[in-house]
Amino acid sequence: MPTLICDCNKTMPLDPKALGRALDENLTLHSTLCRREAGAFQQAVKTGDDVVVACTQERRLFGELGQQTEGAVSPIRFVNIRETGGWSKDARSAMPKLAALLAAAKLPEPEPVPTVTYKSAGRLLVIGPLEEAERFAHVIGDALDITIFSRGGSGEQERRYPIVGGRIESLTGWLGAFQLAWSQDNPIDLDLCTRCNACVAACPEQAIGLDYQVNLQACKSHRSCVKACDVAGAIDFTREPVAHTDTFDLVLDLRRQPSFVQHAPPQGYFHLPPEQENGPRALDVVLKLRELVGEFEKPKFFAYKQKLCAHSRNEKVGCNACIEICSAEAISSDKSRQQVKVNPSLCVGCGACTTVCPTGALTYAYPRANEQGAKIRTLVSTYEKAGGSAPVVLLHSQERGQAFVEELGRAARVGVAEGVPANVIPMSVWHVASMGIDLWLTAVAQGAAHVAVLATSEEAPQYLEGLQAQMQVAQSILEGLGYEGSHFSLLQARSASDLDQELKLLARRRGAAPATRARYAVSAEKRTTLDLALDHLVEHAKKKPEAIALPAGALFGTVDVDKDKCTLCMSCVGACPSSALQDNQTAPQLRFVEKNCVQCGLCAKTCPEQAITLQPRLLLTPERKQPRVVNEAKPFACIRCSKPFGTLKGIEAMIGKLAGHAMFQGPALERLKMCGDCRVIDIYSAQDESRITDL
Structure with missing residues (x-):
């Protein structure tokens, strides 16, 4: 797989020999690969092998050049080595990191997964004051089929769009499948109204505005408006509220309070409160609405295995972690079927549910855990092979996080920032909440001195709480095993300048890693990966206590059984989703396998005698994997x-x-x-x- 590197007009101190040794490849250094030396690119794309181009700025130009090159058949991959390290205060020391980024770019693309399809015909519902709704409709109207829902304000006399009014009962759904339920509870039927304004002129209380809605609190029942509208017959004070439902593909909500209050609203829903209607976000919303007509696909980001789920047994709820952390409200409880339900159309792919899931019932599917594990191993191992030490893995989102990293690199180029330190390896992910303790501990086992997660204010508050809780558990384990230093941190930045300050501190946060690097492959099963990581970390640890105390909510632990209360009814055995609690077919015994316990609490909630309590900890003796008797009785x-x-x-x-x-x-x-x-x-x-x- 040919690799093309360019020092961007000699603005980066690249060492092609050092990079080549780490990649086992002979590299040629270019300075104007996108201009005078474009011939080298054209020759490379004729080889038939995948081509790695170490430039993302000119991605579009290289793509067009490849299409114009006769005989070009090679797929092209792009990787940023400029803003991620080539433009930084210590760029001359960044060769190991740049080699790691180039090596990771050569990894296979993630395996395809099932997709979720949205179909939008462009039916747009605009909710809000009539004048503002019509103003936005004029801007968008040529591209979309617009209906306005309004209860206030005055609009134009010319009827350009269907207008409905009343009381909204509910608005549910997602792109291509929104459903509006409302009650028509106003005396004036907007479909029959001709906007002749006769009612407005006739009303002695001025209870009717140019939105053609009656203010029933101001109305004194003179009914002069009814007489004035006798021909059109649009006004009827005796009409019972009429329930209506309709479907829309898109929703633009101009009210101050949104219809969807969750952090991640459904795709296709846009909330633009009054204070933003004349700002830059308004233009962005208009452009996005115009683009959302047609058929769209996204990966189905999650995979669910009900048999591993610790949510419910016998209509008792145990683990609720995924439901509580989901910012899109895409996960709900189905106690009757002893499982959770995930709506793939509402899922935004953050992966937070998979991070907090103690059993691995919910796993992140695109990319899969084993693919992310391979990327971490490649980054860390190549970095060390190229002579680097104490690597720090920086996980950031591929949108705002990536934008901050690139902006920081440009600021470093002109001397107003230090840029990304030489030992900090940025790793782009779809969402930072999609990777958790299994991959973090794997990174440390494979040689990472620190794992940092960059939050950029786009994350839901519960994500940050969940990530911090997971980091506390992971750090407690490493401290208990005698690995000195700080291994995990959650960085919070609202700008590239904030990130610059955080990275200055991050470069000095170094935790100890095992002297022997782990080489196991990350498993698709979360608990399997955790066991592999723990086995390696324990084997090479300085301390080997019998047990390590963990914070509340940890996914490891034991159960304490009050023998005076326990009657050995075995209700807990039937409730346990992971076979941690077991009976004995030959004797009245309750046995426990600590390795299997996920601390879901179903046993404690099911026990009729309230004889069970949870104790989070990590047992390190061989007994962790063996059944032990926690209570027995005379038959x-x-x-x-x-x-x-x-x-x-x-x-x-x-x-x-x-x-x-x-x-x-x-x-x-x-x-x-x-x-x-x-x-x-x-x-x-x-x-x-x-x-x-x-x-």
């Missing part, structure tokens, strides 16, 4: 056949609770001491004796 033998069928404590507790009940007196109470078979035999024997007595 209770059937008073008829002597076969053990329960526990002494359980049967005594049941008898104590039912002894006073009218249905459990005399022989019925004694049957509680029998096994199921003998209980049936005893009932039929008693019935036979009763028949003989009657005869």
